[in-house]
Structures are given as C-alpha cells and as structure tokens.
Amino acid sequence: MKTNLLDFDLTGLSAWCLDLGEKRFRAVQLFRWIHQRGLADFSQMTDLAQSLRDKLQLHAQLTALPVISRHDSADGTIKWMFDVGQGNAIETVFIPETDRGTLCISSQAGCAVGCPFCSTGAQGFSRNLSTAEIIAQLWFAEHTLRQERGVDERVISNVVMMGMGEPLQNYAALIPALKIMLDDHGYGLSRRRVTVSTSGVVPMMDRLSLDCPVALAVSLHAPTDALRDHLVPLNLKYPLAELLQSCRDYLAHAPRDFITFEYCMLDGVNDSDEQARQLIALVRPALGELTPCKFNLIPFNPFPASGLLRSSPERVKAFAAILSEAGIVTTIRKTRGDDIAAACGQLAGDIQDRTDVSGRRAKTIRIHA
Ligand code: SAH
Ligand code: SF4
Secondary structure (H helix, E strand, C coil): EEEEHHHHHHHHHHHHHCCCCCHHHHHHHHHHHHHCCCCCCCHHCCCCCCCHHHHHHEEEEEECCEEEEEEEEECCEEEEEECCCCCCCEEEEEEEEEEEEEEECCCEECCCCCCCCCCCHCCEEEEEECCCHHHHHHHHHHHHHHHHHCCCCEEEEEEEEECCCCCHHHHHHHHHHHHHHHHHCCCCHHHHEEEECCCCHHHHHHHHHHHCCCCCEECCCCCHHHHHHHCCHHHHCCCCHHHHHHHHHHHHHCCCEEEEEECCCCCCCCCCHHHHHHHHHCCCCCCCCHHHHHHEECCCCCCCCCCCEEEHHHHHHHHHHHHHCCCEEECCCCCCCCHHHCCCCCCCEEEEEEECCCEEEEECCCCCC
C-alpha cells in the first residue's frame, strides 16, 4: 500500500523521509511542493533528486478526494461535495469576502452529537475523517481557486472547522491537519485565522489549548442546562459550568483574547429577552468579572424535518441589543450561500439515510445532474 502524503504534518513527513534514508530538508522541499504549490505529481518536483522521485513513485501517493458536485451561489459562495467512500460524502464551503477568503471544512462524515437543529446531526454518525481527508479539502480548494483565478498568491486566508462533524471528537486526525494549516512551509495561516468550532467537548478543549491553541468558537445555543441538554445533547456529559470554566482556561493559551460563542436563534425556543438576560448571567459569574467573549447569533437555517423555525429578524435584533447593552460584543451572522444549501447546519444536504430491505442502514448519495 502506498502512503498518502496528505496524512503527514511536517514532523510526520520528516520521520517518514528519514525512514526512506532522506534528510529533513528533503521533507521540507516535498511539503512545500505539495501544500504551497499544489502538486500531486512527483515527476514535476524538479528540485528533488531523481533517486528521491523514484522512491516517491514507488512508495507514496497524493490522494485527493473525488468531487461529486460543485455549486456556485449567486453571492460567490462555492460548495463542493466530496466522495469519501462507502456511500459517504462530505461538504466544504468557500466564502469570499472583500478582505478575506474563508474555507469551512468538515471533520467527520456525519456527527454523533445529534443536535436537533442541525442537518448533519440528523444524518447520524458514519465515521471520522483522516488527516488526509481533512487537509485535502483545503489543498483542493486553495489550488483549484488559484488556478481558476490565474493567481499565484493565497486565496484562502481563514479556515473554520465548522463543516460537518464535531472536530474535537476526531482529535487525533485534527491536530496534524491544523499543524499543516499553520506551518510556514504549508499554508502559513496564523493561529487567529484558524478556528475550531466545538459543541463543547471539554477534555479536548483543554488538550487543544496545549497541543495547538487556535481560535475557539463554542456552540452555546442555550443559557440553561435544562435547555442545552436538549439542544446540544453533549451537555449531559459536559454541563455549562464545566464548559464555561474550560473556556476561561482556554483563554490563557488562546491566540485571541476572547472566546466566540455561537448561538443559533430558534423561534420560541431560545430567543426570549429573559434567555438573553440568563446568558449574561452565565458569562458573568458571581463576582462580576465578564468572561471575555463575543456572541455570534446565527439565524437558524431550516431544513426539512427539523420541525423548528427561524427567529424573526426583529427578535434577533432585540436579543442582540440586550447582550450589547451588557457590554458583550454581539454580531448577527449573515447567511451566505443559502441558495445552494451551503449555510450553517445545511450541510449533509443530499445524503439520504434509508433502511434497505435487509433492515441495515445504508446511505445513498444523490449525485447532481
Ligand atoms: N460540530 C461543531 C462544528 C460544526 S457546526 C459545532 O457544533 O460547533 C458549525 C456551527 O453551525 C455550529 O455553531 C452549529 O451550532 C451551527 N449550526 C448547526 N446547524 C445549524 C442550523 N440549522 N442553522 C444555523 N446554524 C446551525
Ligand atoms: Fe454535530 Fe455541530 Fe451539528 Fe451538533 S451542530 S450535530 S455538534 S455538527
């Protein structure tokens, strides 16, 4: 079996090259060809010795993910669906803005957390992605976009781990992928521009702060344990008090001096004035010290069968105003790419769960014409 070089961060690639009898600087050259230049063909890596290129042909490959479909939104957002085998597909979304280009990356096929407002959660959990499958999304998007635009410089300036899956439930594969994003010989993204979004896997948040402290977004969605147990079932395991403490601890290591709390606005569920006030109390514990945080209110993106409704724009504004008046920076997320079902929580779109005649659960992918 050939080794997929997309699985390695620079430390891993150096160790692998060492096994082949090659020095570390060869690994650096190879890493740069792969991630900075986007090459998959070893014969084109002209500054590598022929003997090394021969070894690479024999033992290694660069396996990208097959594209099932691509959709371009009227607002410039692009959504790719990739085949990850055995009927599973994942989605990756590029969101262009005037001052940046953000790629939203998936970490799992499906998700085991099962939040009732999320279509990925509704799909159930299939499997963890490998490091190669996580980084292949960035590798492919970055180099495809450069080629299409005829530019040599970086197109993607920010990465958010906000696609399908719970990144902190796929920790072992996530860390090398983050390291490749940050590496100056890789994508050279600053820690502030790489965000891990989590539903609150407390022990892994603590580990992330030590292993690879990038920007952190925590999906809060509710001000009380009773409601959060229902909206984010992981709360049963890691309730709010523990989650908030872990957020405060993270700040000691974080590249930004605040935590972003994401809050999906659900009509009549978590969007009342009273709940906004409860949130303020939550982030300002007894002695009055405000946890350094920002709130990002996400108007719920409906999907069939959720049975939930989006809060009205007036409600979202009123809710935001209460938080702002308490001194909490609050933004309302603009929905991007909803005409191609690329908005938050809409990923998983065309993968359908069905039960086949033998009673086994199977997944079918509807491929777009
Ligand atoms: N599993 C991680 C990251 C992926 S979800 C997490 O939960 O944080 C990325 C963000 O989209 C999360 O804040 C999530 O709560 C939000 N989201 C999920 N479904 C949504 C929906 N239908 N409408 C709006 N936001 C949604
Ligand atoms: Fe999983 Fe995040 Fe969706 Fe919850 S919101 S089901 S944690 S992907």
